[in-house]
Every structure is written in C-alpha cells, then in structure tokens.
Amino acid sequence: MRGGAVPFTLSNSEMQNAEEIQALPAERSTTIDPTSWVDEHGDCLFRFALMRLRDEAAAEDLVQETLLSAIQSLSTYSGKSTERTWLTGILKHKIIDHYRKNSRQVQFSEEDTDLSGVERLFERPDKWDGHWGDKMRPVDPEQSPEDVLERGEFWAVMSACLSAMPMRVANVFTLREMDGLSTEEICESLGLSSSNFWVIMHRARMQLRRCIEIKWFRKAI
Amino acid sequence: MKEAKLKFTKLNDLIWRKLPACKEVVKLITASMDGRLGIADWIIMKVHLFSCDSCVNFVKQVSFIRSALRRSQKGLDEQNVDIKLSDNARGRIKEALKGEL
Numbered sequence: 497m498r499g500g501a502v503p504f505t506l507s508n509s510e511m512q513n514a515e516e517i518q519a520l521p522a523e524r525s526t527t528i529d530p531t532s533w534v535d536e537h538g539d540c541l542f543r544f545a546l547m548r549l550r551d552e553a554a555a556e557d558l559v560q561e562t563l564l565s566a567i568q569s570l571s572t573y574s575g576k577s578t579e580r581t582w583l584t585g586i587l588k589h590k591i592i593d594h595y596r597k598n599s600r601q602v603q604f605s606e607e608d609t610d611l612s613g614v615e616r617l618f619e620r621p622d623k624w625d626g627h628w629g630d631k632m633r634p635v636d637p638e639q640s641p642e643d644v645l646e647r648g649e650f651w652a653v654m655s656a657c658l659s660a661m662p663m664r665v666a667n668v669f670t671l672r673e674m675d676g677l678s679t680e681e682i683c684e685s686l687g688l689s690s691s692n693f694w695v696i697m698h699r700a701r702m703q704l705r706r707c708i709e710i711k712w713f714r715k716a717i
Numbered sequence: 718m719k720e721a722k723l724k725f726t727k728l729n730d731l732i733w734r735k736l737p738a739c740k741e742v743v744k745l746i747t748a749s750m751d752g753r754l755g756i757a758d759w760i761i762m763k764v765h766l767f768s769c770d771s772c773v774n775f776v777k778q779v780s781f782i783r784s785a786l787r788r789s790q791k792g793l794d795e796q797n798v799d800i801k802l803s804d805n806a807r808g809r810i811k812e813a814l815k816g817e818l
Contacts, residue, residue, distance in 0.1 A: 530818060534811050539801040543794055556806040560813055567817045584790075618740035626738030627771075634774040641784040651792035654785070658793075672751070673786045679751050690753075698747045705778050713778065 528579070530567050537580050538563075541587050548591055548670055550663050558594060562587040588675055592685050595667065599687035608665050609695045614702035634705075637713050650712060657707035661700060668693065669700035732768045737761060739772055746776055750783065 538559060545555035565586050566573075573582055617632040619625065628634070644650035658666060668686065671677045677685075683693050737745075745762040748754055754762070766773055802810070 530814055531811075534802070534807055534814065538807060538810065540794060542802045542806075543797050543800050544790075546800065547793065547797070552803075556802065556810070559802065559806075560810045563810060563814055564817055567814065615740060618738065624733075624738075626740045627733075627769075628739050633771040634778055636774045637777050637781045639781075641781055641788070644785060645788055645792060648792070648795065650785075651789070651796050654789065655793055655796045673783055674789060676787065679753070694748055694751070694753065697751060698744055701747045701750070701779055701782075702743070705775070705782060708782060709778060 528570065528573065530563070530570075533563050533566070533579075533583070537583050540580065541583060544584060544587060545591060547658075548667065549594070550666075554594065558587060558590045562590050565590070592671070592677070592681075595671075596685045599685065604664055604688070604692060604696065608662055609692060609699070611695065611699055611702075614699060614706075617702075617706070634709060635713050653708060653711045657704050657711065660707060661703060665696055665700050665703075668696045669704070672697060729768050732764060736765060739765075739769060742766075742769070742772055743775055746772065747779065750779065 541559045541562060542555055545558045546552060549555050549558070562583060566583055569586075573579075577585075617629055618627060620627060620629055658670075661669065668682060668688070671682045671685070672679070679690065679693060682688065683690055688696075742762055742765045745754060745758050749759070749762065766776065
C-alpha cells in the first residue's frame with residue numbers, strides 16, 4: 497500500500513457529518529425529570545452500550561455513569577435535541593472513555609488481523625488468480641439503503657452479521673461506521689497503530705459485506 | 718469502429734494483466750473509505766473500476782452498508798427490544814440518581 501497524505505475517498509460526503517447518526521425517536525420533553533430517565537431511556541441506552549461492549553455489567557455501569565453525568569450537566573442541555581439524543585451522545589463519550597481506559601487490556605490477536613479468510617474469495621485455478629472467484633463475484637445490490645431502513649428483516653440480518661464479528665474487530669468497526677469517529681480518534685482511543693487499524697477495518701468490511709451479500713443481497717434479487 | 722474496439726480490448730487486457738488484481742484493489746477501495754489513499758493508488762483504483770463490474774458492485778455494496786449503518790440505530794434497537802436492564806440494575810441506578818439530585 498502506497499501511503500500518501502492526500503485523501504482521495506469514494507464517498508466523502510457520507511463522512512462529513514458524524515452528528516447525522518440518528519438517536520432513537522423520543523418525544524421532546526418540555527420539562528426535564530431525571531427521576532424518569534431510567535424508565536424512559538434506561539433500556540435503550542443499555543442496549544446501545546451492550547451492543548458495543550458485549551458485557552452486561554460494563555453496559556449497566558456506563559448507563560449509570562451517563563445519567564449521573566447528565567444530571568451534572570443539565571444546565572448545558574439546550575433542548576434542541578430530544579432527551580434521548582442528548583443522553584445517547586453522552587453515552588457515546590462514556591463508551592470511548594471506557595475503551596481508552598481499557599486499551600492496554602485490549603490486545604489484538606493475530607486472528608483479528610488475519611486476512612487469509614477474506615483472500616480466499618480471490619483464489620482461482622486459472623491465470624486470473626487474484627481476481628474474484630467465479631461464485632464469489634459481488635452482485636449489484638439493486639436497491640438503496642432507504643429501501644431497507646424500515647425493514648425489520650434487513651436489520652435482523654445486519655444484527656446477526658455484526659454479532660458474528662470478533663469483539664475487538666467489531667469495536668473498531670462500530671466506532672468508525674456507526675458512531676462516525678475519525679481514524680485518528682479511534683487509533684488514539686484504542687491505542688492502535690494506523691496499519692493495524694487499516695487491516696482490522698478491511699477484514700471487518702470484507703466479512704460483513706460477504707455476510708450481508710449471502711443473507712440479503714443475493715436473496716433480494 | 719473495429720479498430721477502436723480492438724484498441725479497447727487491448728487496453729482492457731493491459732489493465733487486467735499488468736495492474737493489481739481485484740484482491741489488491743478491494744484493499745484500496747476499503748482504505749479509500751477511511752481517507753487514506755495517495756494519488757497513485759487512487760488512479761489504480763479508478764482505472765480498475767473502469768473495467769471491472771464485480772469491483773463496481775463491491776463498491777456499491779460497501780457504500781450501501783455504510784449508508785445503512787449510519788442510520789441503523791432504530792432498526793438495530795428494534796431487533797433487541799427484549800433486552801432490558803435487570804431489575805437489580807434499574808434499582809441501583811435509580812438509587813444513585815436520587816443521591817445525586
């Protein structure tokens with residue numbers, strides 16, 4: 497891979513606004529009542545944290561820390577976003593802090609950075625070895641993301657495919673693709689080298705794409 | 718017309734034989750999604766995509782997945798609505814909040 501400072505991207509516009517990540521819809525409160533937060537938002541915040549940490553005790557702790565932080569910073573809540581969006585934003589920071597504190601324990605194994613599995617897609621017995629294998633060629637999705645946003649079956653497939661990722665790989669991938677953090681922020685938080693980041697992201701994208709292709713794109717056509 | 722077609726075939730053949738194969742180009746494609754390509758790699762990627770439908774479909778798929786994931790919160794949450802805070806945790810967090818108010 498030739499390194500270079502000039503960023504050429506395929507879909508830069510998609511990366512522009514990390515804040516576009518949608519929090520769950522919730523009624524905007526006219527009065528703020530922290531005592532109701534646990535019942536109104538606790539489960540949703542817990543699921544958000546659990547999906548990222550895969551550790552119930554840690555997820556519960558972060559929900560608690562999030563709500564305590566929210567009480568302390570009530571005066572900064574402008575009311576422009578819903579309570580849930582605001583609380584989810586605080587939780588995202590707590591999760592990144594959690595990764596940062598535990599980054600020394602988060603060791604990436606050889607398995608996490610092993611590309612041999614994804615490179616099997618390009619094994620061919622003929623002179624075109626290195627190009628897509630005959631039955632491995634990606635199909636045209638023939639649909640737009642907007643077509644699936646409201647379809648539960650799609651999210652069931654996505655959920656299953658994300659769960660199949662090794663945890664450390666999923667942590668990196670989720671921070672990047674779902675939470676919209678930059679490469680630099682993720683490497684700094686997780687104590688990752690940029691080359692390890694790249695291999696992990698490549699592996700994660702290849703694995704998830706293959707899973708979604710088999711379980712969704714090929715079935716949808 | 719025939720001549721133009723022959724030239725195109727030769728160009729295509731050159732692209733497929735001399736430039737990096739799909740296995741290497743998908744690495745460039747995924748790297749470009751994190752803004753890491755230098756101009757030489759970017760040109761290799763674009764030239765390859767000019768002649769490879771499978772890699773174009775690969776780009777469509779990974780772009781689709783990225784775009785869906787950026788708006789995945791509601792869809793994924795609805796898959797797991799049965800997962801809730803335990804009664805113990807709920808009580809403990811409520812107590813902690815009371816202490817702070």
